[in-house]
Amino acid sequence: MYGRxxxxxxxGVRGHPVAVEAHIGRGLPSLTLTGLPGAPVQDARDRIRPAVESSGLEWPLRRIVVNLSPGNLRKEGPGLDLPIAMGVLAASAQVPGDRLARFSFFGELSLKGGLVATPGVLSVAIAAARAGLDGVVVPAPNAGEAALVDGVRVVGAPGLAEVAGFLRGTWDPPTPRASGAAEAPKHGVDFAEVRGQAQARRALEVAAAGGHNVLLVGSPGAGKTMLARRLATILPGLSRGEALEVTQLHSVAGMLDAGGLVGSRPFRSPHHSISLSALLGGGTGFVRPGEVSLAHHGVLFLDELTEFRRDAVEALRQPLEDGRVVVTRVAGSVEFPAGFTLIAATNPCPCGYEGDPKRQCRCPPHRVELYRQKLSGPLLDRIDIRLVVPRLSKRELLGETAGEASTPIRARVEEARARQRHRYSALGFPCNAQLPGPVARRLARMSSGGHDVLAGAVDALGLTGRGFDRAIKVARTVADLAGAEEIAAGHMAEALTYRMNLSEGSLARAG
Ligand SMILES: Nc1ncnc2c1ncn2[C@@H]1O[C@H](COP(=O)(O)OP(=O)(O)OP(=O)(O)O)[C@@H](O)[C@H]1O
Ligand SMILES: [Mg+2]
Ligand SMILES: [Zn+2]
Structure with missing residues (x-):
């Protein structure tokens, strides 16, 4: 007796079809799984029999072999519970075969035969559509998520009994409604609360508009954390394609409680004690995306950057460079998208007061040096905008003037993004920060004044090749915020103010 x-x-973040073949033969009652099932899939053996028996169905008291193919693909996660159970039911002729062959099945079973919410359903529905199947049977709580995918019928079933009923034509599943975009996020913070700090506010607007990475340096209480958190409130909206990618990642991570399409750019701020696998992705068995991937198409905020483990900071180079991360394990490597904008904040030295006009730094020079080294090098190279956040005077803090609110800033950011999308539509870059250096140089239309300012900086500031490209990209964003086709002298001059150089031992802007 055979069923398939x-x-x-x-x-990773992709769904792969797996053929589940069940054979029922003579021998003592047993269930053997072959075809590279990971340990969690082996666990399924103990869940499936009680689930079948609790659903008014029969468990064949014979020797059952279930094979999963392709055999070279390691199968992880609880989503194979349902197809394995269906294979056994098909092999024992408890369900008819016609619909069985045209649908795919995914979901974790409870001992009572219920289908419980299972991570990754959006990826499953995309895979089913791609494989040309008629439809996909998933746990009822995930049906709205699966229905985000066009061109595939979604059956959301509360349990195994209903799935059997659907195949027999005795249970009519409700038509699932695609869960709409989640409501606009309530950040609970706004740029209006930030007093003064004109340069930092402006720098964050430029960062949001061009997708540039940012480093904020300043003494304790200067407002670095306050400013960085408000970056989330001025980020441009997500396109539908980007929203689907973000939703897929959050679904695989099991974080999609509400079920809907993720409606806004993620803002992730992991604590500095975070483990490497939580940051980059990992886990035993089923590999979950890490913070760098949960921040895909959004922002990763590393507050107190120097407190993070050195290897964690080093490991950010690959995602910052490629927009993806590869998690390597014994069972093979898994890749996740990880294209985020980085914002990092730190004190200038261990005591925090180096360069502060009001308080003396108490650190021995070599300690400051060591501290700076933590920040220097390859990571810093990828940060287009670096600036000192000065402490506000008492008068400024107590003063009346509230700052501009987030909503109008965000409107300017959206306009600048639209210009970039238009300009790079044929090239596929979403924003200025992602242009490779040579492309940025080639495409940058610069007025002669802009050119002169840049040329002057090469001599006066000792601008390196990388610094040169960075200045052009940031200046391009400044020009986009101004609605200008050409990079003018003023745009270039502003861009050059965002290049404080930490590695040179002074907090003065690079000179
Ligand atoms: N520009 C500002 N406008 C209004 N309040 C401010 C401003 N700057 C700082 N504050 C107040 O000071 C508090 C401390 O700021 P914040 O935590 O952002 O400092 P920080 O630079 O991150 O310091 P640390 O280095 O200790 O982490 C804020 O919660 C806020 O109440
Ligand atoms: Mg802080
Ligand atoms: Zn110090």
Whole structure:
């Protein structure tokens, strides 16, 4: 007795069809799984029999072998519970075969036969559509998520009994409604609360508009954390394609409680004690995306940058460079998208007061040096905008003037982004920060004044090749915020103010 159904397993963020073949033969009652099931899939053996028996179905008291193919793909995660159960039901002729062959199945079973919410359903539905299947049977709580995908019928079933009923034509599943975009996020903070800090506010507007990475340096209480958190309130909206990618990642991570399309750019701020696997992705068995991937198309905020483990900071180089991260494990490597904008904040030295006009730094020079080294090098190279956040005077803090609110800033950011999308539509770059240096140089239309300012900086500031490209990209964003086709002298001059050089031992702007 033989049955075959299509399941889907998740590798990284992608769903892969898996053929589940069940054979029932003579021998003592047993269930053997072959075809590279990971340990959690092996666990399924103990769940499936009680789930079948609690659903008014029969568990064949014979020797059952279930094979999962392709055999070279490691199958992880609980989503294969349902297809394995269906294979056994098909092999024991408890469900008819016609619909069985045209649908794929995914979901974790409870001992009572219920289908519980399972991470990764959006990827499963995308894979089913791509494989040309008629539809996909998923846990009812995930149906709205699966229905975000066009061109595939979604059956959301509360349990195994209903799935059997659907195949027999005795249970009519409700038509799931695609869960709409989640409501606009309530950040609870606004730029209006920030007094003064004109340069930092402006720098964050430029960062949001061009997708530039930012480093804020300043003494304790200067307002670095306050400023960085408000970056979330001025980020441009997500396109539908970007929203689907973000939603897929959050779904695989099991973080999609509300079920809907993620409606705004993620803002992730992991604590500096975070483990490497939580930051980059990992886990035993099923590999979950890390913070760098949960921040995909959004922002990763590393507050107190120097407190993070050195290897964690070093490991950010690959995602910052490629927009993706590869998690390597014994069982093979898994890749996740990880294209985020970085914002980092730090004190200038261990005591925090180096360069502060009001308080003396108490650090021995070599300690300051060591501290700076933590920040220097390859990571810093990828940060287009670096600036000192000065402490506000008492008068400024107590003063009446509230700053401009986030909403009008965000409107300017959106306009600047639209200009970039238009300009790079044929090249596929979403924003200035992602242009490779040579492309930025080639495409930058600069007035002769802008050119003169840049040329002057090469001599006066000792601008390196990388610094040169960075200045052009940031100046391009400044010009986009101004609605200018050409980079003028003023745009270039502003860009050059965002290049404080930490490695040179002084907090003065690079000179
Ligand atoms: N520009 C400002 N406008 C209004 N309040 C401010 C401003 N700067 C700082 N504050 C107040 O000071 C508090 C401390 O600021 P914040 O935590 O952002 O400092 P920080 O630079 O991150 O310091 P640390 O280095 O200790 O982390 C804020 O919660 C806020 O109440
Ligand atoms: Mg802080
Ligand atoms: Zn100090």
């Amino acid at each position: 159904v299509i399941g889907i397993t998740i590798v």
